[in-house]
Amino acid sequence: MGVPSTTASAVSTASAGAVSATLPAHLADAVRDDAALRRFLHGLPGVDQVGLEQRAAGLATRSIKKAAKLWAIDTAIRMVDLTTLEGADTPGKVRSLCAKARRPDPERPDVPRVAAVCVYPDLVEVAVAELAGTGVGVASVATAFPSGRSSRAVKLADTRLAVEAGASEVDMVIDRGAFLSGRYGEVFEEIVAVREACGEAHLKVILETGELATYDNVRRASWLALLAGADFIKTSTGKVSPAATLPVTHLMLGAVRDWHAQTGEARGVKPAGGIRTTKDAVRYLVAVHEVAGPRWLDPHLFRFGASSLLNDLLMQRRTQLDGHYSGPDYVTVD
């Protein structure tokens, strides 16, 4: 568990430059060195598992109907990061996804655009060209997604590849191996390094909560990422099951809310993977409203990482407006 002193000093250098200047004293103190970081993360209150799951389940029963439902659907559409992360992705597929992002339902121009398109770094160029001038962002996964198992140099090069191709958002994965074996400083340092490589681009940090095993770890990882300067904390890659769950998202929203209370900065949350239906999406929106607050019901602070969710949102939107049930024949296959 011991961390070499070089790592500890690197933490302090990075934090002195990029982070601590704006942080309140006790948080600046937390990133002073590796021991302080560990002390801070392990000093976070433990998570009441039963309470958390009950609260998540309780809020999930709330019924959203009619005009409120329509509003929720449109809000959810604006929050979607339309994602394709397959080995078989082609420029053609990315182009058709971009067309869908620009105009999700071609028969109804009043449907809002999605927040961003999320692709692998080598396809960012294609997406950027397609989406220029539309206001739809291009997000790229980076840092040896989805496993994060590579050297620091490769991860940074991966990030730069995406940013130089024009990505406005970078989704990085943390090194879960390092995190789970307690090498927090290493994870922190890596996020800070990627943060710097991102330049202007927003940084989303994927915690891969499905591999973190406990809620306590999720809370620690959330704070770790926030301390290191993540603009968003994201639940999962979508490649590991379980992906996003309501309790985990509750927990992360709570961390973001607390961060805002302590620093005044609003950071975002992005659940990703396994959210397929409008019903699920509405449950997440209720959680956002109740846990973080109404301010977070905004694409700048909350996103859905999803591919099939958009089609269901569009079908439900049609159902609401047409007065009869819609079907998959009326949305694009992608």
Added chain:
Amino acid sequence: MGNNRTSAVDGRLPVTKTYKLYVGGAFPRSESGRVYQVTDKKGQFLANAAQASRKDVRDAVSAARKAFPKWSGATAYNRGQVLYRVAEMLEGRREQFAAEVGAAEGVSPKRAQADVDAAIDRWVWYAGWTDKVSTVLGSANPVAGPYFCFSVPEPTGVVGVLAPRASSLLGLVSVVAPVIATGNTCVVVASEERPLPSVTLSEVLATSDLPGGVVNVLTGRTAEMAPWLAAHADVNALDLCGAPEELRADLERAAADTVKRVLPAPATEPDWSREPGVGRLRAFLETKTVWHPTGV
């Protein structure tokens, strides 16, 4: 535990059946929690049946859509085997069906038995059609060119079936069997007044080899469910057989909005005991024509 709940014969408590819906291979209660009273022809109470809501219609359509690729992709021979297996299961429940049909329709036990037998025979008849329908309704077309040209019938998709109102088993079998024999899946709205045999038929379907979701049976108010079924964009065809007269025009109009294939209702309920012909098989088939270059 009053005397009225105790069987007079042997003092046992009667085990009464809960009549539920059949959706996606399971027997759920209505999402709405509602039930309605089913009576015999003289108005005597028979049972409470589930009263399905529009959300049950929605769930049933999703289940039918989900079952469609596998059922339509099964070989015709396999579908025939499965349907024949259903007939075997029906045969094993002849007495139960005869009693239920007799109670529902108010006919003599002899007539009820004859109806049940005819229904089983009808099912076997349609089971036999599964691997013959493409030969009879398809063709190899003569064309002026170096091509083969084939027309093959293919299933339409999810079919909404409004079951006949009077004939509770023979009529039901006569409209459901041809729909699934050709590879469609269906959502059946059972006869409003006489739904009990349809629930028992569901139990037969559930215990045969028919994949869940191929047939979904909803009991309740036809006038409540039919408009949702007719307007549902994920339903491809509609059989109006048991539609109430005053609703038929509206249902056809709603179906036209999403370009459904509609089989109009006959003016009066037909005599189901007559030879059915291939009309109902043909009604829910699309013809695909392919040209293929002849080998050189």
